[in-house]
Amino acid sequence: MxxxxxxxxxxxxxxxxxxLVIFFLVAPLAILVIQSFTNESYLSFxxxxxxxxxxxxxxxxxxxxxxxxxxxxxxxLVTPLSLILGTLAAFGLDRGPxxxxxxxxxxxxxxxxxxxxxxxxxxxxxxxxxNIEDTLLAFVPAHLTITVPFVVISVGASLQTFxxxxxxxxxxxxxxxxxxxxxxxxxVIRPGLIAGAIxxxxxxxxxxxITFFLATYEQTLPLEMFSTLMFQVKPSIAAISTLTLAVxxxxxxxxxxxxxxxxxxxxxx
Amino acid sequence: xxxxxxxxxxxxxxxxxxxxxxxxxxxxxxxxFVKAHAASDPKVVRMYNYDGTLGEFYDKHWYxxxxxxxxxxxxxxxxKGSRAPLEKIQAQIANGxxxxxxxxxxxxxxxxARRNKIAMEIPRSAIPEYENIYDEFITEFGPCLVLWSYxxxxxxxxxxxxxxxxxxxxxxxxxxxxxxxxxxxxxxxxMVNLAFKGSPYxxxxxxxxxxxxxxxxxxxxxxxGADAEQLFRNGEIVMSPFxxxxxxxxxxxxxxxxxxxxxxxxxxxxxxxxxPLNAANPEMGIEWINFVCGEERQKRMVEFGYGxxxxxxxxxxxxxxAVIVADPEVVKKAVPxxxxxxxxxxxxxxxxxxxxxxx
Amino acid sequence: xxxxxxxxxxxxxxxxxxxGLYILTFFIPxxxxxxxxxxxxxxxxxxxxxxxxxxxxxxxxxITLTIFYRTVQLALMITVSCLVLGYPVAVLMRxxxxxxxxxxLFFIVSPLLTSIIVRNVAWVLILGRSGIIxxxxxxxxWISTPLPLMYNTFGxxxxxxxxxxxxxxxxxxxxxxxxxxxxxxxxxxLGASPLRVFLTVTLPLSLPGVTAGCTLVFILSMGxxxxxxxxxxxxxxxxxMLITDSVRNLYNWPVxxxxxLMLLAAIGAMVLLSxxxxxxxxx
Numbered sequence: 026m027x028x029x030x031x032x033x034x035x036x037x038x039x040x041x042x043x044x045l046v047i048f049f050l051v052a053p054l055a056i057l058v059i060q061s062f063t064n065e066s067y068l069s070f071x072x073x074x075x076x077x078x079x080x081x082x083x084x085x086x087x088x089x090x091x092x093x094x095x096x097x098x099x100x101x102l103v104t105p106l107s108l109i110l111g112t113l114a115a116f117g118l119d120r121g122p123x124x125x126x127x128x129x130x131x132x133x134x135x136x137x138x139x140x141x142x143x144x145x146x147x148x149x150x151x152x153x154x155x156n157i158e159d160t161l162l163a164f165v166p167a168h169l170t171i172t173v174p175f176v177v178i179s180v181g182a183s184l185q186t187f188x189x190x191x192x193x194x195x196x197x198x199x200x201x202x203x204x205x206x207x208x209x210x211x212x213v214i215r216p217g218l219i220a221g222a223i224x225x226x227x228x229x230x231x232x233x234x235i236t237f238f239l240a241t242y243e244q245t246l247p248l249e250m251f252s253t254l255m256f257q258v259k260p261s262i263a264a265i266s267t268l269t270l271a272v273x274x275x276x277x278x279x280x281x282x283x284x285x286x287x288x289x290x291x292x293x294x
Numbered sequence: 295x296x297x298x299x300x301x302x303x304x305x306x307x308x309x310x311x312x313x314x315x316x317x318x319x320x321x322x323x324x325x326x327f328v329k330a331h332a333a334s335d336p337k338v339v340r341m342y343n344y345d346g347t348l349g350e351f352y353d354k355h356w357y358x359x360x361x362x363x364x365x366x367x368x369x370x371x372x373x374k375g376s377r378a379p380l381e382k383i384q385a386q387i388a389n390g391x392x393x394x395x396x397x398x399x400x401x402x403x404x405x406x407a408r409r410n411k412i413a414m415e416i417p418r419s420a421i422p423e424y425e426n427i428y429d430e431f432i433t434e435f436g437p438c439l440v441l442w443s444y445x446x447x448x449x450x451x452x453x454x455x456x457x458x459x460x461x462x463x464x465x466x467x468x469x470x471x472x473x474x475x476x477x478x479x480x481x482x483x484x485m486v487n488l489a490f491k492g493s494p495y496x497x498x499x500x501x502x503x504x505x506x507x508x509x510x511x512x513x514x515x516x517x518x519g520a521d522a523e524q525l526f527r528n529g530e531i532v533m534s535p536f537x538x539x540x541x542x543x544x545x546x547x548x549x550x551x552x553x554x555x556x557x558x559x560x561x562x563x564x565x566x567x568x569x570p571l572n573a574a575n576p577e578m579g580i581e582w583i584n585f586v587c588g589e590e591r592q593k594r595m596v597e598f599g600y601g602x603x604x605x606x607x608x609x610x611x612x613x614x615x616a617v618i619v620a621d622p623e624v625v626k627k628a629v630p631x632x633x634x635x636x637x638x639x640x641x642x643x644x645x646x647x648x649x650x651x652x653x
Numbered sequence: 654x655x656x657x658x659x660x661x662x663x664x665x666x667x668x669x670x671x672x673g674l675y676i677l678t679f680f681i682p683x684x685x686x687x688x689x690x691x692x693x694x695x696x697x698x699x700x701x702x703x704x705x706x707x708x709x710x711x712x713x714x715x716i717t718l719t720i721f722y723r724t725v726q727l728a729l730m731i732t733v734s735c736l737v738l739g740y741p742v743a744v745l746m747r748x749x750x751x752x753x754x755x756x757x758l759f760f761i762v763s764p765l766l767t768s769i770i771v772r773n774v775a776w777v778l779i780l781g782r783s784g785i786i787x788x789x790x791x792x793x794x795w796i797s798t799p800l801p802l803m804y805n806t807f808g809x810x811x812x813x814x815x816x817x818x819x820x821x822x823x824x825x826x827x828x829x830x831x832x833x834x835x836x837x838x839x840x841x842x843l844g845a846s847p848l849r850v851f852l853t854v855t856l857p858l859s860l861p862g863v864t865a866g867c868t869l870v871f872i873l874s875m876g877x878x879x880x881x882x883x884x885x886x887x888x889x890x891x892x893x894m895l896i897t898d899s900v901r902n903l904y905n906w907p908v909x910x911x912x913x914l915m916l917l918a919a920i921g922a923m924v925l926l927s928x929x930x931x932x933x934x935x936x
Binding site: 035036039040042043046047049050051053054056057060109110111113114116117118119120121122123126129132133135136138139140141142143144146147148149150151154166167169170173177230231233234238247250251254262263266269270273274277278 | 660661662664665666667668670671672674675677678679681682683685686689738739741742744745748757759760761762763764765767768769770771772773774775776777778779785815818847848872875876878879883893896897900906909910913914916917920924
Binding site for chain 2: 696697698714716717720723782783798804887888895898900901904905908
């Protein structure tokens with residue numbers, strides 16, 4: 026197959042260029058990880074000595090702990106709700122009439138193209154009006170608004186590979202609709218659900234600008250990182266970044282190598 | 295599908311159910327959804343606090359002793375920067391309750407608060423300690439405390455001779471080693487005017503012409519005191535307009551820094567401590583304000599490096615030097631600022647400033 | 654209860670929880686911003702009403718429009734950089750075997766899922782005043798004071814490209830993989846050089862992906878706040894920064910709302926434009 030693309034020289038250039046791009050993507054993160062293990066009180070590269078000093082600092086600091094705790098709490102609340110809302114919507118779009126489907130789909134994914142700064146400003150305003158800013162009642166719906174579209178897309182894609190007649194067959198054998206959906210459809214769209222869940226969790230965990238407007242008393246991890254960064258660049262910021270990176274990289278790897286993104290996850294019917 | 299597949303999908307469904315139930319339980323727990331600092335408990339007083347050593351000072355000398363004396367709990371909201379978030383507080387007052395019982399207002403914010411009626415009027419009789427506060431530091435909303443000065447900070451080893459004029463910033467000798475503040479940029483603009491026009495107003499084309507002259511010399515436009523501190527520590531700058539409190543602090547840490555009051559004059563500002571309208575616990579808020587106006591608390595503030603309006607506080611020569619405003623000779627150089635003008639022109643000045651930045 | 658192509662309009666009820674959420678967090682807030690954008694902010698006091706003051710101010714103050722253009726310019730620079738860096742990678746991904754492709758994809762997709770602030774931190778540690786490069790150069794005695802490596806447009810573009818590159822590569826890859834390679838083979842067997850095949854067959858057929866990727870990256874870049882604040886020092890201004898400043902420091906909700914709607918209008922125009930282009934290149 027490869028021979029079809031002509032002489033090896035341009036191909037080699039392509040490979041080298043791509044490797045450079047990947048180096049550009051990966052190198053800063055690698056440096057970040059290495060620096061997080063410094064034993065010094067300042068950042069330098071390569072670090073003169075290695076150790077877990079800054080990890081200890083991060084784990085023992087109540088500021089960081091509280092920030093991580095709040096971010097995890099929000100993400101844990103957002104993920105299942107996002108899956109429920111997004112999956113219902115994806116089903117609705119899939120099963121509803123063709124007419125109007127396109128525009129409804131556009132509505133459901135519209136928060137994706139809305140700049141978060143605008144969304145943040147608007148949500149801040151309504152949260153102030155309802156006197157709920159700085160609480161989970163504001164954080165969770167705000168985060169849901171930006172995570173639901175991802176579930177609609179990922180579950181929607183899974184649903185397209187699903188043959189509705191399977192569900193009908195189950196129903197004709199006496200299963201209720203809910204039972205049919207639960208036992209036949211859900212397992213098939215599981216890849217979409219998993220992808221949607223991971224996207225929701227990570228997007229919520231990483232959300233900055235909307236929470237930046239909403240929060241003063243409460244600090245999520247990105248907010249805490251931002252204020253630390255503005256105050257002083259210390260190795261603790263590298264340590265906490267590396268921890269975040271480890272979690273998200275693990276989730277990404279899970280997603281990728283289980284084939285959820287490469288259009289894999291095909292179910293043998 | 296194989297049996298195994300069936301099993302695992304069942305398992306995951308169970309997991310899904312479990313996590314959904316967990317989320318439901320969390321949802322049902324009202325604790326998570328009320329403001330952590332919302333309290334109608336008369337035993338809780340809610341305050342703003344700052345980052346860094348100033349925050350530690352408040353904690354130790356202004357909050358803890360009060361909590362002990364009155365047997366109350368102090369609850370804090372950490373400010374991002376030095377200004378109370380009035381855009382939020384105003385809406386909170388309109389729709390319910392402000393997040394704290396006391397708020398610090400910069401002088402321009404005081405005018406905003408007056409116009410928008412978001413601060414409670416506190417009669418003089420409510421604060422017995424006013425007796426010892428100079429009259430000009432008492433407003434209808436509360437006392438003016440924490441007097442700080444805006445002058446010229448410089449590295450005593452690298453800047454020679456010691457600067458006596460703001461114009462030293464423009465000295466080509468220090469090109470690439472100076473910075474200006476963008477946080478509170480109105481001060482920067484007035485400072486430029488002081489240096490070249492002898493009076494802080496008007497802010498106009500000429501002001502920005504002088505800014506453009508200095509622009510190639512600038513290492514940075516810093517936005518918070520912590521930023522500037524970092525620049526001095528790294529040795530990236532040797533001179534910058536700065537706030538005296540931070541200079542005192544850096545000096546005490548052994549940095550070769552000094553604070554100069556230029557001949558053209560300098561600025562003294564303060565915070566008005568007031569009680570926002572609809573506060574949950576205004577009685578304790580006023581009680582706290584009275585408490586910190588007292589001699590003992592004000593002494594501590596002077597030791598920390600900020601000036602006081604309390605007549606009873608006596609300064610050691612060292613303290614008088616650090617707080618700047620205790621020396622009548624120096625106070626003569628203080629240039630009065632027109633905070634109404636500052637507030638009303640903040641948008642126009644911001645536009646001009648941004649125009650200058652992106653030119 | 655037939656589930657035919659026509660579908661069941663009852664199924665649309667399933668959308669109601671999601672739509673309900675959007676009404677609260679999206680439609681009503683936008684409506685509030687719209688109302689506020691016509692309010693008047695005078696002497697620090699906001700009066701709701703129907704005034705055009707804010708829009709007039711934006712158009713005539715001589716700076717908001719400039720910063721808007723700068724923001725567009727920045728977004729264009731980011732988009733073009735992403736395209737230039739991303740296209741070859743997408744081409745390579747298409748040509749690679751499944752294993753290599755998976756690895757490439759892993760490196761390209763992982764940014765999507767990695768905290769933006771973490772990526773910015775990484776750049777600060779490298780390019781910052783006391784970052785690796787400056788520290789090393791000072792250690793070697795080449796320079797005595799740190800170089801301003803990142804506090805400018807370059808730093809911002811670099812860091813944003815780092816974050817958004819994947820948003821470009823994925824649609825490109827999607828479009829490239831959809832191209833039937835037999836068309837290229839046919840062209841090449843008819844004697845066309847590889848370059849000619851690429852220019853006349855592959856590139857035109859991948860244009861829908863180019864349009865989609867560019868639109869996505871452009872739209873995302875128009876809304877950036879965090880990266881310019883961290884990477885831009887104080888001299889890179891974007892419209893989102895002006896919006897935040899208006900609310901937080903000037904307490905001027907009306908003008909901030911008007912700017913937000915202006916940003917929204919620009920993005921709406923971009924979406925429409927992209928749909929047109931998509932029709933042209935895809936049709």
